[in-house]
Amino acid sequence: MQEIENKNTNSIFENIKHIDEYNNEFWYARELQKVLEYKDWRNFQKVIDKAKESCKNSRFNLDEQLVEVNKLSKRNNNAVASIQDYKLSRYICYLIVQNADPKKEVVALGQTYFAIQTRKQEITEQEYDSLSEDDKRFYQRRLTRQGNYTLQKVAASAGVKNMAEFHNAGYRGLYNGETADDIFKRKKLRYREDILDNMNEDELVANLFRINQTKQKLLKDDVRGEKEAKDVHYEVGKKVRNAIADIGGMMPEDMPTPEKSLKALEKERKQLEINELKDFSKIK
16 A cells, blocks of 8 residues: 555556547556456456446436446466456546445545546436426536537548538438428527527437437447448437337427527526626625
8 A cells, every 4th residue: 555655646547547549538447446456356346336326327328438348368377368348437437436445545546536537527316306497408418519529529430521411310310301400490490599409308318319329339330431320320310219109208309499598598697697796796
């Protein structure tokens, strides 16, 4: 433990951090296991399982936080064997150290490191349910914005050049043939209004699922080619639509458009803050 005490808190975990081809940081579970002083993988797997449950309860997409991979490892007899490992996001690492043995000093260091550095705030299901309908929309819109940003990078790597057509392929699958322009017209939006800013919570959730599943399939199947990527996006959108139909849910094109866009709500909130500041200055 003396060795750890003499190290900078950040360097312990920074030294095992990796950056993928999309400039996303990640950690390998096997390497984190050693740093957190777990000798037995089975014991560390239990910690990971608890972190996975915590992630599900936080309403973050587990598939985006943890990806199972197989790595080759040399045994003592020089034989090569395939072993289970995980690629971990910063957020799931934070949940892992929160569920690890608190008696270990290095775990406390990890809790400090990942808590300070993490870029996503954990929201429990109870906290989410307590949000207003507008705040739920803001939350889901933030996730769709992040998801679309990552999806575009993955699609570009797959060879997609016309992003508008690529996104329309997903919309056509989910909305029974409708493109983004069709959705715009059906919602009777004004010039330059964003269709995603004019969706309710359920419609945003459906689109977020489409976005995340498309990204995962493009990566998992190592899709190459613009047409191939568009076909994947269309098929994923269609499968999400079929899943909604199977459970008897409302089709996305039938979901009501909120009275106010998120842009309008954001503008109102900013104006309210300005007015409150003015009132406060008068009191002073």
